[in-house]
Amino acid sequence: IMCRPDDSTTSSTSITNVVISGAGPAGLLLTALLMQRNRELPTPVYNVTLLDGRQDLSQFSTEELKKSFRSWMLGLAGHGVTA
Secondary structure (H helix, E strand, O other): OOOOOOHHHOOOOOOEEEEEEOOOHHHHHHHHHHHHHHHHOOOOOEEEEEEOOOOOHHHOOHHHHHHHOOOOOOOOOHHHHOO
């Protein structure tokens, strides 16, 4: 993460509520990075909510999804996280 906060300034009791609008590549990546940051700390500091205006894709079969919707496969190697 480019602007990683200093661990010494992170209070163990403060939670930052983050709302991410859009579940495209950028929204999914930001969500993944914030959740990873939570796993690195002794106590989570981010409460992440991901919003998207599109339909709930869990309602469709695999065949319907392949025909009508785009999916995003995200992969981030270790050197990408620390860049």
